[in-house]
Structure formats: C-alpha cells, structure tokens
Amino acid sequence: MTPATGPTPAALRVPARTAPPAVTGGQGSWRGSLTATRRLIRLVVRRDRVRLPIWVASLVGLMAVSAQSIQSLYGTDEAAQAYVATVGDNPALEIFAGPGYGFDRPTPGAVLVNETMLWLALATGLMSVFLVNRHTRAEEESERADLVRSAVVGRHAPVVAAMAVTAGANLAVAVGVAAVTLPFGFPVAGTLALAASIGLVGLAFGAATAVAAQVVGTGRGAVGLGSAVLGLAFVLRGIGDIRAPALSWLTPFGWGIGVRAYAGERWWTLAGLAAFIGAGTASALVLSARRDLGRGLLPERPGPARAGALTVHPLGLTWRLQRGSVMGWAVGVFVAGLVYGSVADDVEAMMADNPQLADYLQQIAGASLADAYLATAVQMLSLAVGGFAVASALRNRSEEAAGYAEMLLAAPVSRWRWGAVHVVVTLVASVGLVALSGLGTGIAYAQASGDAGQLGTMTLAALASAPAVLVMAGIATLLFGWAPRAAPASWAALALFAVVQLFATVLRLPHWMTLLSPFGHVPSVPAEPWRLLPLAVLGLLAAALVGGGLAGFRRRDLAAD
Amino acid sequence: MSTVIQCRALTKRFGATVALDGLDLEVAEGEIHGFLGPNGSGKTVTIRILLGLIRPDGGTAELFGADPWADAVALHRRLAYVPGDTNLWPNLTGGEIIDLLGQLRGGLDPARRTELIERFDLDPRKKARAYSKGNRQKVALVAALASDAPLLILDEPTAGLDPLMEAVFQDTVLDTVAQGRTVLLSSHVLAEVERLCHRVTIIRKGRTVETGSLAEMRLVSRTTITAELAGDGAALAALPGVYDLRADGPRVTFEVDHEALAAVAARLGELGLRTLQSSPPTLEELFLRHYGDELEHGQVNHPSVAPRLEANR
Numbered sequence: 001m002t003p004a005t006g007p008t009p010a011a012l013r014v015p016a017r018t019a020p021p022a023v024t025g026g027q028g029s030w031r032g033s034l035t036a037t038r039r040l041i042r043l044v045v046r047r048d049r050v051r052l053p054i055w056v057a058s059l060v061g062l063m064a065v066s067a068q069s070i071q072s073l074y075g076t077d078e079a080a081q082a083y084v085a086t087v088g089d090n091p092a093l094e095i096f097a098g099p100g101y102g103f104d105r106p107t108p109g110a111v112l113v114n115e116t117m118l119w120l121a122l123a124t125g126l127m128s129v130f131l132v133n134r135h136t137r138a139e140e141e142s143e144r145a146d147l148v149r150s151a152v153v154g155r156h157a158p159v160v161a162a163m164a165v166t167a168g169a170n171l172a173v174a175v176g177v178a179a180v181t182l183p184f185g186f187p188v189a190g191t192l193a194l195a196a197s198i199g200l201v202g203l204a205f206g207a208a209t210a211v212a213a214q215v216v217g218t219g220r221g222a223v224g225l226g227s228a229v230l231g232l233a234f235v236l237r238g239i240g241d242i243r244a245p246a247l248s249w250l251t252p253f254g255w256g257i258g259v260r261a262y263a264g265e266r267w268w269t270l271a272g273l274a275a276f277i278g279a280g281t282a283s284a285l286v287l288s289a290r291r292d293l294g295r296g297l298l299p300e301r302p303g304p305a306r307a308g309a310l311t312v313h314p315l316g317l318t319w320r321l322q323r324g325s326v327m328g329w330a331v332g333v334f335v336a337g338l339v340y341g342s343v344a345d346d347v348e349a350m351m352a353d354n355p356q357l358a359d360y361l362q363q364i365a366g367a368s369l370a371d372a373y374l375a376t377a378v379q380m381l382s383l384a385v386g387g388f389a390v391a392s393a394l395r396n397r398s399e400e401a402a403g404y405a406e407m408l409l410a411a412p413v414s415r416w417r418w419g420a421v422h423v424v425v426t427l428v429a430s431v432g433l434v435a436l437s438g439l440g441t442g443i444a445y446a447q448a449s450g451d452a453g454q455l456g457t458m459t460l461a462a463l464a465s466a467p468a469v470l471v472m473a474g475i476a477t478l479l480f481g482w483a484p485r486a487a488p489a490s491w492a493a494l495a496l497f498a499v500v501q502l503f504a505t506v507l508r509l510p511h512w513m514t515l516l517s518p519f520g521h522v523p524s525v526p527a528e529p530w531r532l533l534p535l536a537v538l539g540l541l542a543a544a545l546v547g548g549g550l551a552g553f554r555r556r557d558l559a560a561d
Numbered sequence: 562m563s564t565v566i567q568c569r570a571l572t573k574r575f576g577a578t579v580a581l582d583g584l585d586l587e588v589a590e591g592e593i594h595g596f597l598g599p600n601g602s603g604k605t606v607t608i609r610i611l612l613g614l615i616r617p618d619g620g621t622a623e624l625f626g627a628d629p630w631a632d633a634v635a636l637h638r639r640l641a642y643v644p645g646d647t648n649l650w651p652n653l654t655g656g657e658i659i660d661l662l663g664q665l666r667g668g669l670d671p672a673r674r675t676e677l678i679e680r681f682d683l684d685p686r687k688k689a690r691a692y693s694k695g696n697r698q699k700v701a702l703v704a705a706l707a708s709d710a711p712l713l714i715l716d717e718p719t720a721g722l723d724p725l726m727e728a729v730f731q732d733t734v735l736d737t738v739a740q741g742r743t744v745l746l747s748s749h750v751l752a753e754v755e756r757l758c759h760r761v762t763i764i765r766k767g768r769t770v771e772t773g774s775l776a777e778m779r780l781v782s783r784t785t786i787t788a789e790l791a792g793d794g795a796a797l798a799a800l801p802g803v804y805d806l807r808a809d810g811p812r813v814t815f816e817v818d819h820e821a822l823a824a825v826a827a828r829l830g831e832l833g834l835r836t837l838q839s840s841p842p843t844l845e846e847l848f849l850r851h852y853g854d855e856l857e858h859g860q861v862n863h864p865s866v867a868p869r870l871e872a873n874r
Contacts, residue, residue, distance in 0.1 A: 141651075141690075217690070218651065302686040303653070307660030311653070317661060321650065403648035407701075410612045410644075410714075411665035412637035557615035 033289075035154035040161035044135050052169050055127045059120060060176030062499060066116045069507045070108060071184040080106035091350045092373030095238035095343070096380065099248070102263025109190045109262025112181070115506040117194060121256050122234060124173055124202025128166050129226035132209040135162035138219030140294050149293060156285050159210055163281050166206040174199030190262030193270070200273040201256035205230050207280025214287035217296030224328050231384070235336045242343050242350075252276065314413055315421040321399075322392060326429045329388045333381050333433050337440025340377035341458065344370045344441075345448040368527075370449075374441060374458060375524040381437035382465030383498055383519060386472040389430040390490050393476035396422040396553075397487045401561040415554040419481075423546050426473045431466045438462025461525040467538035468518035472497075474545025481552025484559050563590050565712055565743045566611060570620035572767075573606055580606045582767035583620065588745055588760075593738055595754040595761035596747040597848060603767040604747045605645060608716050611745075612642060624712075638667055641705035645717035645747070647697040649689035655700040656685030662704040669707040677703045680729050695721035706733055713737065713744045719753060731757055755844045763851055770851045775844060782842040782850075783816040786825070791833025800825055811835070 045052070074080045084106040087093055094100060098118050102110035136159055139145045145158065178195035182188065209226035216222050233251035240247030240254060248254030255276070258269040291297050310316035348370045396419060399405045408418055442458030445451075476490035497517035504514050514520035518541075521534040566588035573581040581603045588594040598604050609615045610622050613633035622629055624636050641662075649658050659678075663669030678685055681699045689697065698721045705713055713734075719727045727750070734744060734757055748754050754761060755775065762772040771778065783804065788794070794813030798806040802821025807814050817825050829837070 300688060300691060303657065303688055305654065305656040305685040307657040307664070311657055312661050312664035314665070317650075320653070324652075403644070403646065404650055406609075406612075406614060406644060407642075407648070407662065408665065409614060409633070410637060410640075410642040411662060412634045412667065413665055414634045558609070 033154040033156040034160060035157060036152055037154065037157040037160050037164070040148070040153065040157050041164050044161055044165045048131070048134075048165070052131075052165075052172075056169060056172045056176060058495070059123055059127075059173050060180055062123075062503070063116060063120060063177045064180035065507055066503065067112060067181045067184045067186065070112045070115060071186075073506075073508065074108050074111045075185075077105075077107055080108050080111050083111050090369075091242055091347045092369060092376060094241050095340070095373075096376065098257045099241040101257070101260040107262055109186050109194075112186060113190075113194055113257070113261050113263075115503075117198065117257055117261070118234070118237075118253060119502055120173075120177070120198045121201035121253060122230070124170055124198055125205035125230045125252075126227070127169065127173075128202045128206030129209045129223060129230060131166045131169060132162050132206045133213055133219055133222045133226060135165070136210060137213035137216070137222040141217075141219045145293060155289060159213075159281075159284055159288055163206060163210060163284075167203055170199040170202040170206070173202065187262060189265055193259045193261035193265045193267070196270055197256040197259045197261065197273070200270055200277070201252045203277050204252035204256075204273055204280070205233075207277045207284070210284035211280055211287065214284055214291060215297045217294075217298065217300070220325070221296075224325060228328065228332060231332055231336065235339050239339050239343060242346055314408065314418060315424065317408075318421045318425045322395060322425050322429065325388075325392070326425075326433070329385070329429075329433050330436055333385060333437040334440040336381055336384075337378075337437040337442075337458075337462075338444045340381070341374070341441035341444030341446075342448055344374055344377075344445045347373045370445075372524075372527040374445065375461065375527040378438050378441055378458065378462040379465060379501075379519065379522065379524065381441075382434050382462060382469055382522075383501060385430060385433045385437065385465075386469050386494055386497070386519070388433055389426060389469050389473040390476045390494050392426040392429060393423070393473040394480065394487055394490065395426070396477075397480045397484055400484065400558060403560045406558060406560060409558065416550060419477075419550045419553045423473070423477055423550065426477075427470055427542075427546075430469045430473060431463070434462050434466045434469055435459055457526055464525045464530070464535060465519065465522050467535045467542060468522050470542035471518040471538055471545065474542040474549070477549030478545045478552070479549070481549030481556070484556070564588070564623075565590050565625060566594075566745060567623040567626075568607065568611075568620065569622075571607065571610065571617050571622060572619035573603075573610065573615070573617050580767055581610075581617070581620075584764060584767055585769045585772070586762050586764075587772070588743060590743050591738065591741055592759040593734065593744040593746055593757045595758035596745055596764070597749075597751075597754065597761055598764040602764050604764065605716055606767075607764075608642075608714055608745075608747065611714065612637075612640075639710055640712040640714055641666055641708045641710040642714045643698075643701045643705045643716060643718045645720060647694075647701045649692070649697050649700060651690035652688060654686055654688055655683060655692060655696070658689060658700050659685065659704045659707070662701075663708055666708045666710055668709075669704070670709065674703065674707040677707050677733070680733065681726060693721070695723060695726065698722060699726065702730065706737060711742050713742060715744060716747045717749065718746070719748065719750055727753065751844045751848060761844070763848060765851055771847070775847075778847050779841045780819050782847060783818055784822060784842065785814070785816050785840045786829075787812070787814045787838040787840075788829055789835040790829070791835065792831075794832065796832070797825065797828060800828060 074083045084100070084103045096118070097114050100110070100114055102113070139148075139158065148158065149155075174195040177198055178191050181191045181194070205226065208229045209222060212225035212229070213222040216225055233253055237248045237251045237253035237257075240249070240251070249258070252273060255269045255272045258266065260266050287297060308316075311320050348368070351369050396405070399422075405418065409415065438459040438461055439455070441462065442455040445458060446454040472490070472494055475493050476487060479487040479490050497519055500509060500513055500517045501519050503509070504520075518538055521538060523529065523531045523534070564587055566586060568584060568586040571581045571584040571586075572579075584603060584607060586596070586607065596604055596607075606615070610617050611624055611629050613629040613636070616630050625639060627636055629636055649655075653661070656678075659669075659674060663674070681703055683696060683699045683703060687696075689700070692700065698718065702718055705715070719730055722730060731753060734746075738744060744757075746754065746758060758775070760772070760774045761778075763770050789811050790813060791811070794808045794811070795806070797803055797813060797815060800821065801824075802818035803825060804816045
C-alpha cells in the first residue's frame with residue numbers, strides 16, 4: 001500500500017482537448033461510466049511498473065526451471081511411468097498436487113501439470129488478490145480515490161482498470177509459461193491449456209477480490225476476504241479430489257486443472273472460468289454502483305464512547321488492531337486442519353487397494369502413510385501461518401508508515417515497548433495458530449480413526465513448525481528495524497522458502513538449499529521422530545532476529561510515508 | 562521563569578535535502594510560543610526532533626533540560642502532542658482514542674474530557690475512519706487538552722477546524738496557559754498567533770530568522786501613518802526614517818522607522834495636523850517581510866521591505 005510518489009503521472013493529467021461529456025454519454029450510461037478507463041490503466045501500470053514485472057518474472061522463472069527439471073528427470077513416457085508408480089497415485093499427494101489427469105497413460109506433460117499447475121495457480125491467485133485490492137479498496141481507503149473520481153472519470157473506470165491490468169498480468173504469466181515450456185518439447189496444445197488455466201484461475205481470484213472490495217470497507221479486509229476465498233478453494237479442491245469430486249468443481253482450481261492439459265484437453269472448462277470471471281466482475285460493478293465511495297456494503301455501527309480497560313494499554317491496543325486478522329486466520333487454519341485430518345483415513349484405505357505402492361512408500365518414508373500425509377498437511381498449514389507471521393510482524397511498519405506510531409511514541413511509550421508489544425502479539429498469535437491447525441487436524445483424525453490420542457499428537461506435531469514460523473516473524477522484524485522501507489522483502493524470503501519447500505523434489509534442489517529455509521529443518525512429525533536440537537536452534541535464531549530488529553528500531557529515525 | 566524548550570544550531574539532512582540548517586528555538590515556561598515559517602521550512606522536523614522521533618545531525622535540543630532522544634519516555638509524561646496531519650486508527654472510535662492517548666500520558670481528567678468533548682461538539686462513538694479531517698483534529702486536541710501535561714506541542718492544530726471551533730480552541734488554550742502550562746504552537750493562522758502568543762519564532766529554510774515578543778518586533782519595524790494636514794505633506798519625505806510617502810491632496814500616507822517616530826510626529830504638528838491614524842505592523846507584515854525575496858516575482862502585494870531586524874541590532 002505504498003502511495004504513489006513522484007510527479008503527477010501523465011495518466012492523471014486530463015488534456016484540455018477532452019470534450020465535456022455529451023448529454024447522452026454522461027455518468028448514467030454504460031459508456032460514460034467507463035470514461036478515462038484507459039488513463040487509469042496507464043496509472044495502474046505506472047504505479048506497478050516494478051512490482052508487476054517482478055511477479056511475472058518470478059512465476060515464469062519458476063515454471064522455466066520446473067519444465068527444464070521435469071524434462072530432464074521424466075522426459076520420456078517410461079520415466080513418467082516410473083514417476084506415477086512412485087508418487088503419482090498417492091492420494092496424500094493428490095490433495096496437494098491434483099487429481100493426476102493422464103496418469104493412466106503417463107506422459108512428461110502429465111507430470112509437469114501434477115507438479116506445477118496448482119502451485120502456480122495459487123501464486124497467480126495471490127498476485128491477483130493483492131493487485132485488485134491495491135487499486136480498488138486500498139485506493140478508496142487512502143482517499144486518493146476521491147481525488148481520482150473527482151476528475152473526469154467514470155464510476156466503473158477504477159474497477160475495470162484494476163481488472164484489466166490484472167488480466168494483463170495473468171496473460172503475461174500465461175504467455176511466459178507457454179514460452180518457457182514449449183522449448184522443452186512439451187506438446188503445444190497441452191502447454192497452451194496449462195498456461196491458459198494458470199492465468200485464468202489467477203484472474204478468477206482477482207474477480208472474487210473485486211467483489212470482496214465492494215463488500216468490506218477496508219483494504220486489509222478485502223485482501224483478507226480474497227485470500228480466505230483462495231485458501232478455502234485450495235483446500236476444497238484437494239478434498240474434493242479425494243472424496244467428492246463435485247466439491248472440486250465449486251472452485252476455480254477444479255475448473256483450471258480440469259482442462260486436462262496433455263491428457264485429452266477439455267477446453268470448455270476454460271470457458272467456464274471465463275464465465276466466472278465475467279460474472280464476478282459484473283457483480284463487482286453492480287455492487288459498486290449501489291454503495292458510497294469509501295464505504296463498504298456492510299454497515300458501520302457506532303462503537304464505544306469510552307475505551308475498555310484493555311484498549312488503553314499498548315499491548316491491548318495492538319491486540320485490538322490485530323484481533324480481526326488473528327481470528328480470521330484462526331478459523332481458516334482450524335477448518336483447514338479439520339478438513340485435512342478428516343481424510344487421513346481415506347488415504348490409508350485407498351492405499352489398501354495398492355499394497356505395492358503402500359509397501360514402497362512405507363519403505364522410503366519409514367512411517368505409515370497416514371502419518372506421512374498428516375506430517376505433510378500440518379507442514380503446509382504452518383507454511384501458510386508463516387504468511388500470517390510475516391504480515392503480522394510487518395504491522396508495526398505499516399503503523400509507522402501510516403503515522404499512527406507517532407501518536408503513541410509521542411506519549412510516554414518507549415520505542416522498545418511499542419516494538420515489543422507488536423512482536424509479542426505476532427509471536428503468541430503465530431504459535432497459537434500453528435497449534436490450532438494441529439488441533440483441527442488432530443480432532444478430525446481422532447474422530448475418524450477412533451484414536452483420541454491423535455488430538456495431542458497432531459497438536460504437538462504442528463508445533464514442531466512453530467520455531468520456523470517464528471523465524472519468519474524474526475526476519476520481518478529485523479528488516480523493519482534496520483531497513484524499514486525494504487521490510488516487504490520479507491515476503492520474498494517467505495516465497496523463496498515456500499518454493500524450496502514445495503519444489504525441492506521436482507527441481508532436485510541441492511540439499512543445502514533446503515537447509516536455507518527454516519522449514520527445511522523441521523522434523524516431519526509424526527512421520528519422523530522428534531529432533532529437538534534444530535528446533536532449539538531455530539527458536540534462538542528467531543529470538544536473535546527479533547531482538548536485533550528491535551535494537552535497530554530503537555536507533556533509527558521514525559520514517560512515516 | 563525557566564526554559565522549557567531549548568534548541569541550538571539544530572541541523573538535519575534527509576539525503577541531499579537540508580531540512581534544518583542551524584535552527585535556534587527557545588520557549589520559556591508558562592508562555593504560548595508561536596512557531597512560524599512557510600511550508601517546508603522545517604517546523605515539523607523540529608517538532609519531531611523535540612519528540613525524539615528523529616535525531617538531529619548536529620546542534621543540541623533540550624526539553625525540560627533533558628535530551629529528547631535519550632529521555633523520550635520520561636519527557637513524554639510531561640507533554641501532549643497534536644500532529645498537524647492527524648492519522649487515527651480507523652477502526653477505533655474517537656472516544657477510545659482519547660482514552661488511549663490520555664491513559665498513556667498518565668491519565669486524564671474525566672470531567673475535563675466530558676467538558677471538552679462537549680465544547681468541541683465531538684461525537685465520541687464514531688469510528689475514526691468516519692470522521693472528517695476537522696473532527697480527527699478535534700480528537701487529538703481533546704486528548705491533549707484534557708491531559709495534565711505541563712507542555713503542549715501543537716503542530717498546526719487548527720488546520721481543519723471551522724471558525725467556531727477555532728474560537729473554542731483559542732479559549733481553551735488560553736485557559737490551559739492560565740493554569741501555568743506552556744504551549745509551542747506551530748501555525749499559519751497569523752491572527753490566531755497574534756491573539757494567543759506571547760512570543761514568536763519565525764524560521765525560514767531551516768534557520769531562525771527572527772524571535773522575540775510581538776512588541777519587541779514592532780519596535781524594530783515601521784509603523785504606517787496616515788494623516789490629514791493643513792500644510793504640504795510632501796516635505797515629510799525629506800525626513801530621515803520616512804519611506805514610501807504618498808500625498809493625495811491634504812492626505813499623506815507613509816511608513817516610518819520606530820526611532821524616527823518622535824521627530825516625525827513633531828514635524829506633523831508643525832504642518833497643521835488635523836487627523837492621524839497610526840498602524841503598527843501586523844504579524845502578517847512582519848512575517849511576509851522575511852520572505853520578500855521569495856515573493857518579489859509573485860503576486861502578493863507585500864509591504865515594502867524594511868531593514869532586516871539583524872541590521873538594526
């Protein structure tokens with residue numbers, strides 16, 4: 001939410017030759033409501049001229065190395081056959097990788113889809129959520145929208161411009177994906193289907209966020225709602241493929257992967273996605289015409305005239321500020337845990353049909369399949385909680401940039417105390433969320449397996465990732481303390497660790513790279529035995545990072561935007 | 562009377578930009594001190610240094626004799642601050658924010674809180690995001706004025722207020738000073754400064770160009786005289802210390818240096834004085850005098866440039 005800096009962008013300067021709107025082309029008409037859309041598109045591109053290329057280049061780059069790696073590892077149908085025999089039919093992996101279209105007659109393309117499609121679509125989805133919010137609700141919240149809309153700008157122009165640029169960004173990703181995949185000899189039709197599905201799924205979440213931005217009144221809320229829809233869709237698609245295929249088709253992911261790239265393409269699913277995007281955008285426009293600029297559709301109620309006992313202390317205030325996001329995350333990770341835990345038994349049962357594969361996996365994993373699956377599930381959830389940890393730790397930077405910190409630091413609140421209360425809320429909430437994800441998984445698995453002990457086992461298993469999550473908060477705090485304007489780079493660190501975590505196998509990443517990621521040191525409990533030493537080291541590292549960050553913050557000038 | 566704020570030769574750079582270039586500021590206990598300067602002259606930077614939010618590159622700043630950076634917390638128990646651009650947590654109500662800031666400063670007087678909310682006509686149940694700029698300003702003002710802090714630092718506190726609320730603000734500030742508190746008031750509303758402030762400091766491009774009481778400043782400035790005479794006023798132009806004389810029949814208008822006033826008055830008597838109007842320089846004239854070179858090409862019809870204060874010392 002960095003405000004635009006520099007001279008007035010050309011996109012906003014309305015030249016004198018612009019004719020006043022004709023009576024028939026006024027705000028009431030559809031065309032009139034789009035006045036200046038092209039200018040706004042240029043403004044959005046101008047503001048994001050660094051951000052967008054980074055997103056597109058990172059995603060395309062990831063696809064390039066994946067395609068290269070899969071080509072070299074599983075470049076023949078025989079190698080692909082071997083892939084399917086070992087990992088392909090594993091229902092545990094199906095939840096995170098996809099239904100495995102084309103695994104009856106494996107080709108390198110099917111392997112590529114299985115390893116990359118959902119993760120890349122998740123990433124384009126995130127990109128679209130942030131992008132749409134940044135240019136719709138966040139803009140309105142900053143009151144810059146008033147300035148823009150007071151110019152010769154149609155009612156719908158801002159939303160349409162944001163969607164247009166988001167479509168452009170997803171198109172760029174899709175074109176890039178196709179361009180880097182084709183040279184490795186993957187079939188053209190399948191490659192186009194894969195690329196288009198990644199781009200369209202991303203844009204679908206952009207459309208969902210455009211609707212969210214009309215409903216809730218804050219940028220933080222719109223991103224939260226958009227990301228929640230994204231996360232829910234991801235979980236639903238996984239469960240749907242195991243248990244109830246209809247669930248998958250409720251989500252853009254299901255429609256996207258349903259195009260069956262490299263496995264007898266069904267192009268009509270892409271048309272379904274396009275229809276969803278059109279309907280979402282249209283709903284956003286209809287909703288935006290029914291509300292006041294700067295307000296959401298949800299009504300504002302008056303609050304208390306006096307502060308409660310909690311709010312008047314910095315710690316209480318910080319909790320109050322983060323409460324909504326913590327609660328949202330809590331519901332999200334708990335429900336996701338419940339869902340993942342509830343299918344652990346199915347995983348075991350499905351494996352019974354394939355004793356050979358079960359034996360094989362038992363041998364390499366050295367643990368029961370359910371345990372291996374559960375360990376993966378809680379690790380995925382803690383990777384997501386890593387996102388909360390970074391966002392929450394960056395909250396003190398956004399409070400500073402918005403000028404709220406100044407109000408408190410001009411009162412008798414020390415730098416140390418102000419910074420520390422934020423860190424305390426971040427650390428406690430992160431550990432709590434990790435525990436909740438394990439608890440959810442444990443409750444569901446205990447219910448399904450009839451083994452009540454799973455409740456404690458899974459909660460502890462999830463907590464094994466807590467030190468790694470805290471390291472993420474530490475990285476963000478360190479940057480906040482020493483290089484406040486570079487603090488958002490902690491997102492890049494999280495993205496890098498997530499890629500290392502999720503793609504280590506397919507990319508055959510060297511061992512040292514997995515060790516770069518704090519999550520790479522976490523034992524896969526319950527599939528692996530506990531190893532406490534790495535956890536203790538991670539905990540100490542997190543403490544050092546946080547301490548170092550706060551020490552830096554005490555030393556530097558306050559930097560409001 | 563002891564000194565509450567003392568800045569000597571403060572410097573602060575932001576990259577290539579020089580924000581403060583040897584600024585001096587001295588505020589005595591119990592006074593309302595006006596802090597004036599054009600936009601970007603360094604007022605807010607100075608205030609942020611005084612609050613320990615940023616550190617000066619050179620010079621010294623003292624608040625109650627202590628270092629604002631090192632002793633920030635202890636000092637902040639003794640001051641209340643109203644920022645010029647009031648950013649409030651959008652999801653908290655005005656009432657909550659007043660309580661929060663008050664409690665952090667060591668409590669506020671509930672009776673005074675109620676009274677001020679009423680005087681400023683503020684709805685404390687509204688969320689901060691729903692407030693207008695003026696109402697956000699009122700929240701910060703009520704929180705500061707309801708505290709017992711002996712020093713108030715107000716950075717353009719009336720920027721968003723309507724004239725009615727401005728009057729309420731001025732009365733309230735005069736009340737607080739009657740209780741023996743000290744106020745540093747940065748403002749562009751010169752009428753307000755003229756009404757409230759005992760002394761003013763005028764800065765420009767990060768330097769102090771003038772400081773003192775308004776009375777002192779007027780002593781070293783020109784007074785505008787308009788008179789009707791029986792005789793020929795044109796002769797006055799020859800007197801030392803008389804400038805810009807315009808004669809319109811029996812009516813003359815001119816400016817005169819303070820030191821020359823007695824001699825000029827005597828001469829006016831000799832010329833058959835019928836009516837006399839004497840206007841001491843307004844703060845606006847004093848203020849604009851220091852920006853003469855910036856305004857030369859401009860449209861503002863400023864009073865003629867009097868000799869600089871420094872030259873008269």
